[in-house]
Amino acid sequence: MNRTLAIIGVVVILLGIVAVNSMFIVSQTQQALVLRLGEPRRQIQDPGLQLKIPFIEDAVFYERRALDVDPPKQQVILSDQKRLDVDSYARYRIVDPLLFFQAVRTEREARARLSAIINSSLRRVLGSQTLFDILSEKRVGIMANIRSEVNGPAQRLGIEIIEVRLRRADYPDETRENIYNRMKSEREREAKEFRAQGFEQAQKIRADADKQRVVIVAEAQKQAETLRGQGDGEAIKIYADAFGKDPSFFSFYRSMQAYRTAITDSDTTTMVLSPDSDFFRYFNSMTGQPGSETPPAGQ
Template identity: 50%
Template structure:
């Protein structure tokens, strides 16, 4: 009975040891085998593998592209403006042995790369003004930052795939000051534009007034010329008519004078004339 229990115990221990010796490397993993804490081999091919139980340990690292979202960093630019930069890194573990020896695990790497990212951001972005950082040239800045971090990341067995800025904001106090200055500049430009517009308006009005005076003067001049020519033509016609029949012309002019003199009106003056005057010459003739 005792032998039977001992045998069952041995079998259970053997099964535990057997299953402890087996491990699976998945498609998304690479494995570093440690023996008493020292790395002895790297397994990058997926599948079922065997290690020595209780002596060897398997550490798994991801072969996929990983992402690290860094904390917001305050950077002083070349124009002495402060900028709050929120950046992230995409990286890949390419050498598990170097990675284990340099940083141990992903948390250790994040602690190390935070300083690298901060230094690279300050070094690269600190050499350019705010206008460059906020322009399309920001892509080239990211490439420089990535190259700077990659030089150090190689020692960690890591390849930096990408570095990107999610957000770049001014501190609240700086934002208000800059917005105030921008508003003042825009108001100054608006006042200048209004002044230039008013000046141009005065020039247009003065030119229009000048043209108006010239046009009216020329029109009056032409009208006087035309009127003078008309009067001249009228005088000529009257003269010709008078020369053709002087008696009739005199009679016609007298009739016109009678018509104007005998018009009734409240404000018309009262005329006192002698019946023998030349004015009533044709009346006297008709009476005779």
């Protein structure tokens, strides 16, 4: 009895193992390829529970979702002889599992093959474009051309290229340094030119201002001399009219001016004169006449 139970148990276990190895599940995000002794027999696109011959057939699963490939950065020479370090990426989908298995077998190998194809296409397409084209609205059409060119070899791998994009397109480090130095030199040259122009303008403005100052000062001096001359003339006329009416007052006034000019605190000149000198006549008499101490009537 025990032996029978043991046999039944072994049979059940073997049947379970066979059942497990004869069924597999394909998820919504996968597609499968059934291999018989390593050779592909059929491909399964529909999700769900699937059957296979146990121990003879095996299932290989591939993604139905979009996959990414990130080619290594490379340097590209454009048609205008400018060098760019191009960093790109692409998205692809496995559309033919059988062809994919026969061509590359694994996604890792597929990424390596696609990287080489994409970089080759980038060099070929971008090599016929200028930097202005890549930076302008033409970039969309350029990337579409690259995608179309890559799709040809990719279809032979059972792959459909969804898109190819440029992540970055920069000048190489040495080129950036040269551009920076050239831009710096250009800006310094422009700065020197602007300074020279500014200095020239400043000199012109300063010279014009000095000229205007000289003209204004000369005009002012001319007007001052004219007014001074007119004032002196008026003063002389007034003095002449006044002195003509009273000559003795004129003589007295002139003597007072001489006293004020000759006798001052700051005067260091020593004069030796006789008290009877005509210079001091108004010191002894207000009339300027010897022996008279009171002015005549009317003065």
